[in-house]
Each structure stands twice: as structure tokens, then as C-alpha cells.
Amino acid sequence: MMNDSRVAISATGLSKHFGQLVAVNNVSLSIERGSIYGFLGPNGSGKSTTIRMLCGLLTPTAGEARVLGLNVRHDAEQLKQQIGYMTQKFSLYEDLTVVENLRFISDVYALTGKKRKQRIEELLDQFDLQPRRKQRAGTLSGGQKQRLALAAAILHQPPILFLDEPTSAVDPQNRRDFWETLFELAEAGTTIMVSTHYMDEAERCHQLAILHHGSKVAEGSPRQLGLDIDMQVTEVIAEQPNQVRLALNDLPIVASVTQLGTRLRILVSKAVPDPEQQLRKCLTDAGVNAELEQVTPNLEDVFVAVTELADARALAA
Amino acid sequence: MKSWRRIMAIVRKELLQLSRDRLTFGMIVGIPLIQLVLFGYAINTDVRHLTAAVADQSGTSLSRQLLADLSASQVIDFKWQVNSAVELENLLDAGEISIGLYIPVDFDRRVIERERHAAQLLVDGTDPIILGVGRQLTAIPQSFDTTVLPERQDLLEVRNYYNPERRSAVNIVPGLVGVILTMTMVLFTAVAIVRERERGNLELLINTPVKSSELMIGKIIPYVAIGLLQVLIILSLGRIFFMVPLRGSAWDVLLVSLLFIATNLSLGLFISTSARTQFQAMQMTFFIFLPSILLSGFMFPFDGMPPVAQAIAEVLPLTHFNRLIRGVVLRGSQIGTMINEVLALIAIMVVMLSLAIRRFTKRLD
Numbered sequence A: 001m002m003n004d005s006r007v008a009i010s011a012t013g014l015s016k017h018f019g020q021l022v023a024v025n026n027v028s029l030s031i032e033r034g035s036i037y038g039f040l041g042p043n044g045s046g047k048s049t050t051i052r053m054l055c056g057l058l059t060p061t062a063g064e065a066r067v068l069g070l071n072v073r074h075d076a077e078q079l080k081q082q083i084g085y086m087t088q089k090f091s092l093y094e095d096l097t098v099v100e101n102l103r104f105i106s107d108v109y110a111l112t113g114k115k116r117k118q119r120i121e122e123l124l125d126q127f128d129l130q131p132r133r134k135q136r137a138g139t140l141s142g143g144q145k146q147r148l149a150l151a152a153a154i155l156h157q158p159p160i161l162f163l164d165e166p167t168s169a170v171d172p173q174n175r176r177d178f179w180e181t182l183f184e185l186a187e188a189g190t191t192i193m194v195s196t197h198y199m200d201e202a203e204r205c206h207q208l209a210i211l212h213h214g215s216k217v218a219e220g221s222p223r224q225l226g227l228d229i230d231m232q233v234t235e236v237i238a239e240q241p242n243q244v245r246l247a248l249n250d251l252p253i254v255a256s257v258t259q260l261g262t263r264l265r266i267l268v269s270k271a272v273p274d275p276e277q278q279l280r281k282c283l284t285d286a287g288v289n290a291e292l293e294q295v296t297p298n299l300e301d302v303f304v305a306v307t308e309l310a311d312a313r314a315l316a317a
Numbered sequence B: 001m002k003s004w005r006r007i008m009a010i011v012r013k014e015l016l017q018l019s020r021d022r023l024t025f026g027m028i029v030g031i032p033l034i035q036l037v038l039f040g041y042a043i044n045t046d047v048r049h050l051t052a053a054v055a056d057q058s059g060t061s062l063s064r065q066l067l068a069d070l071s072a073s074q075v076i077d078f079k080w081q082v083n084s085a086v087e088l089e090n091l092l093d094a095g096e097i098s099i100g101l102y103i104p105v106d107f108d109r110r111v112i113e114r115e116r117h118a119a120q121l122l123v124d125g126t127d128p129i130i131l132g133v134g135r136q137l138t139a140i141p142q143s144f145d146t147t148v149l150p151e152r153q154d155l156l157e158v159r160n161y162y163n164p165e166r167r168s169a170v171n172i173v174p175g176l177v178g179v180i181l182t183m184t185m186v187l188f189t190a191v192a193i194v195r196e197r198e199r200g201n202l203e204l205l206i207n208t209p210v211k212s213s214e215l216m217i218g219k220i221i222p223y224v225a226i227g228l229l230q231v232l233i234i235l236s237l238g239r240i241f242f243m244v245p246l247r248g249s250a251w252d253v254l255l256v257s258l259l260f261i262a263t264n265l266s267l268g269l270f271i272s273t274s275a276r277t278q279f280q281a282m283q284m285t286f287f288i289f290l291p292s293i294l295l296s297g298f299m300f301p302f303d304g305m306p307p308v309a310q311a312i313a314e315v316l317p318l319t320h321f322n323r324l325i326r327g328v329v330l331r332g333s334q335i336g337t338m339i340n341e342v343l344a345l346i347a348i349m350v351v352m353l354s355l356a357i358r359r360f361t362k363r364l365d
Helices: A047-055 A075-081 A098-108 A112-125 A142-154 A172-187 A201-203 A222-228 A239-251 A276-284 A297-315 B004-022 B022-042 B060-074 B085-094 B107-113 B128-138 B168-199 B201-205 B212-242 B250-274 B278-295 B305-316 B317-330 B335-359
Strands: A007-018 A021-032 A036-040 A062-067 A083-086 A159-164 A190-198 A207-214 A216-222 A231-238 A254-260 A263-269 A291-297 B050-056 B076-082 B099-103 B120-123
Touching: A007 A047, A007 A190, A021 A062, A021 A190, A021 A207, A021 A216, A036 A047, A036 A172, A036 A201, A036 A222, A047 A062, A047 A083, A047 A159, A047 A190, A062 A231, A062 B050, A075 A083, A075 A172, A075 A239, A083 A142, A083 A239, A098 A112, A098 A142, A112 A142, A142 A159, A190 A201, A207 A222, A207 A297, A207 B168, A216 A222, A216 A297, A216 B099, A222 A297, A222 B085, A231 A239, A231 A276, A231 A297, A231 B128, A239 A254, A239 A263, A239 A276, A263 A276, A263 A297, A276 A291, A291 B168, A297 B317, B004 B022, B004 B168, B050 B060, B050 B085, B060 B107, B076 B085, B076 B107, B085 B099, B085 B120, B099 B128, B120 B305, B168 B201, B168 B250, B168 B317, B212 B250, B212 B335, B250 B278, B250 B317, B278 B305, B278 B317, B317 B335
Parallel strands: A036 A190, A036 A207, A083 A159, A159 A190, B050 B076, B050 B099
Antiparallel strands: A007 A021, A007 A062, A207 A216, A231 A263, A231 A291, A254 A263, B099 B120
């Protein structure tokens, strides 16, 4: 596997324990060069810990990981030149200006002279930070801070980029622009690993792993994940969605009910034939007016399905 | 080459941040100024003008002469005249006076007979320095016109070297260089790395090719310059306001100061790698600062301390620096004659810096 030049990041049985707490449990990964790989999961699911292990910031309790063929346990120092890392919290210096921060980072990566100047100007243009160049980083808005952080992370043009919840403090427009930049980078050959708890963001990734309590509970392209789950989705539109929820919650075939305004998404196992009819019957019996429609599962359905399945398994075990 | 560039990057960054941190900047200049004025004027072991009272029950010309002699010494000022020893005791109890002079009715006879003490000094002995003053007063030569000649001359004579005017500031100011450097240098660096950890900068920094040793050295260099600036401030103000001489060579002062600054910075960095928060770092700094002030010989003579305290003092950088700086500034000594102190400082520095570099791993666990 390590000789496969198409694989940028590989991990087998990666685990991290903090005392009694198992933060990451037996995670294996294989990430292709030039792809955007997403980690989807709620806070505390082990996303950051996994990324930190892959950067060489944390030593794995068990398992092995290689990034560009470098062992994260022993070659962490060599790895630093090869990776860019954008932390969850803004970690540049708030009391330095935009340009000063970029100059510092370029000095640290031993970028000098004309090349340094050129690269900084290039990044200021690319990330629309020219008008802010002399502003202290601490006074930037959330979106500007995030752009500056990304600029700093890619300043030395690393082949691998780790982004830990990069868009948590950013408005939707900035998020769109941000992802456009990520796609450009990926097209240019950068392998990007990004963690998120936003479904719409996860949807954009080439490959996706869903983390739940430190374990990988599903992996694949967002589309494939939707096809793979053992659930069929019925969408119910009703004027009184609460009543629908009450009526359906007790129905044994229903795995989960998620409400989105006046619509509800009902997950039923694929083993159940024609769930629409059973749901309709149940609602009629309860005297609730509703329209029903079979729909294809989206990422949120996948997330609900796999995490609930994992919880059920944990409960049974 | 790359390494040097990274060190300089950190130095530049540190200086930029310092120039924008008004509080720290104020401390760099403010602490030496305030401490110099406070310590220089307030700490005075050569006590004068102690408040005193007298109960003169004899009221003879001889007793008035004694009073005049004591007043002329300027050591005590008689503010009260009372009638009895009990009243003197009451004033002592109330804290109104530090010293009371009791002259009994038969004062003249006692002076002539020379068998018993002629008068009594009632001294507030809670402060050993005042007690010492009381003892000194007993040695004041009396010019009584009596027929009896003094039986003996004093056996010992004191010759005061280096500080003939007996000014405390002469001793305090060079010591203050060490105290201020200990306080500011250890504190600044103790906070230096913890602050980056608290603000989240460290997570980014350890993901870059910067090495632990580069980070440590880069953090130290700016403060070396600041430390030297403080030495300059203290010694020049000491010279202007307190007429503290510089008898040794300025190069020796520079050398000794540089060494001491580097030692303190290493100590600070070691604290910085051990503390989790800036507050903890400050607590640890004071844990070192207090014994430094009390045990280093800055306040009390080293030789008077019990062996345990002396042993503790020997591992404090300030103890060695005090001996060096006082030697160079006040006695005009050459460093070569105090090479052991220099070696002790180097040893402490090397140990602390190695520990700091070892303790600081570029990992989060």
C-alpha cells in the first residue's frame, strides 16, 4: 500500500486513548492524491484527534499511519515541510498584521527574497486580503480570518492540506468561496483532508468518512453512501407535523423521524416491503392528513441511519 | 542557515509583539524605575531620626549634657519628656517611640562611681535593627568633665572599606539589578510559551519546521537586549540619584549581566514548558522570586543564614549574581577572582535550558 503512489494518506487500525477515554478507535483510511476527503461527525467524534495524529501532533496509541510514505510516529519532523494545517481555532498572531503574519510563516518555511514577496502578494490577491494587508489579524472578520489562515497554510505549497473544521465561524457566502478555493487546490494536485459537521459541506467531498464515538461507521462518496445504506426514505408533508411524528414514532418499522419545517423524513429498513403503504395506513388510522413520497436518501439520512445503527449495535453488545 | 533564519523569524515576531504590548513595554522600564526609587530611598539599615522619649529624674547639668550628646548624634530625636520609667514603657507599648532614655535620680553619682550603669535605654527590640542602634548609642563617647579618666581605650577599631559614608543604597542598587532582572526576565519568558499555548498559536507553530531549540533561542534573544537595557537604566540612575560608584570595568558588568540574564531566561523557559496557564507560570515565578530576594544576600548577609538556607541560596542564580555584581561594581573586583560564581551561573543555565528544550516536545500529548 505504501508504494502505491496514488495513495497520499494511509492508516491502519489507528487508535488514540486519553486515559480511560477512547477518542479514536481502530480507524483505517486510504486517501487518494488530489482528492478532497471529508470527516463528518459531531463534536467529540474523534475528527480533530485523527487529523492531529496524521499531522504527527499526537502519537497514536495503536496502529500505523503513513502520509506521503512518511511514518507519522517517526518521521513527524520531515512531514512538517509537506503538510499545511489549518487549526480549528484561529491560530495566527492576532497582534500582528495580515502581512506580518504571512511574512513570519514564510520565514519559518525558509522562503526568501523575491520568491517570498511574490508568493505573499499572490496570496493576498487570491484571498482578497490586499485591502486588509496592514490590519491586525485580531480585528479581521470571521471570513477574513479564515482566508488568512488558509493562505498561511498553503503558503509553502504543501502537497497535503489538513483542515480542521475550517468554516465553523464563517457565513454561507464565504463558505462557498472557500470551497471553490479548495476545489482549485485539489485540481492542482493537493490532497485535502477536511473535517466538518455540516452536511452541505460534507456533500462536496470526493470521499467521506462518518465518525461516531471515535469509530468510522461509514465510508464512500456521498452519493454511494446514500445508495449503500440499508434504509429507504419516505418524505411526509403535513400541516401538523407534530401529529405525524406522534403517530409514527410508535410504529415498529420506523427507524427514525426527522422533521424539517412541515416536512418529515421517515427512515424504514430496506427489508420492509412497500413502507409507504404501511405509513399511510398508520396515519389514516390516526386521522392525520398528509402527503407521502418515496425519495432518495440524502447525506443527513445516511448520517442518522449509520449513527443510530452503531448505537443500536453498541447497546446490543 | 535555515535554522538561523527561523530563529530570526521568531526574534522579529517577538519584538513586533512586544512593541505592541504596552503593558509589558511599560514593565520593562517601569519596574526598574519604581523599584529603584522604592528600594533606594526606603531601605536604609543605617537608621537615623528614631522617635524617642526621655524621663530625666535627676535634672542635673550632667544629664542635660548626656541628652545633648545623644541628640547631636541625630540617631534619635527626643519628642517627649516624661517623668517616670512607667510612662516610657507606656509610650513603647503604644508604639509611639522606638527608644526611651531613663535617667535615674542618682545619675551623677553613678557616673562618678562607674560601678553601675548610669542610665538606661528602653529599646523596642522587635526590630533587630533598632536594637542594634540602641547598642551603638551605648558606645557614643561621653565628654563628661569628670575627674576620673577612662579606664581603657576601645580594643577594636572599624575601618569601613568601599562604603565610607555607610549608605545603604550603595549596597542595595547593584543588588537591585539582580532582583529586577530576576523578576522581569523570569516572568517574561515564563509567560512566553504558555501564552502561545493559551492563544492557540502553538498548535500552528509546532506544525511548522521550527525546531524546539530554535523556538527557545528565538524567544530568549529579544529579552537579552531588554535585560541589558534594564541594567543600564538601574546602574545609571543609581549613579545619578544615589551616587553608586562603578569601580570595576564596564565590560565585566556587561559580561556578568549577560550571563545572569541568559540564566534567568533559561529558568523562565523551563517554567514556561512546565506551566499549563499563564497564571500558573506567574505563580511559579514568584515561587522562585521570593526565596531569591530573601536568601540571595540581597536583604540579609549570606553568612548569617543557617546551612539549609545557604544550600538553597546556592542553587538560586541571584545569589551568585549578587556576589559578582557587588564585587565588580563596589569593590572593583575582576571576574577572574570570582570564577566559581561564573561557573555556577553557567551550570544553572545549561541545566535549565536543556531541561526546557527536552520538556518542550512538538507534540500535543
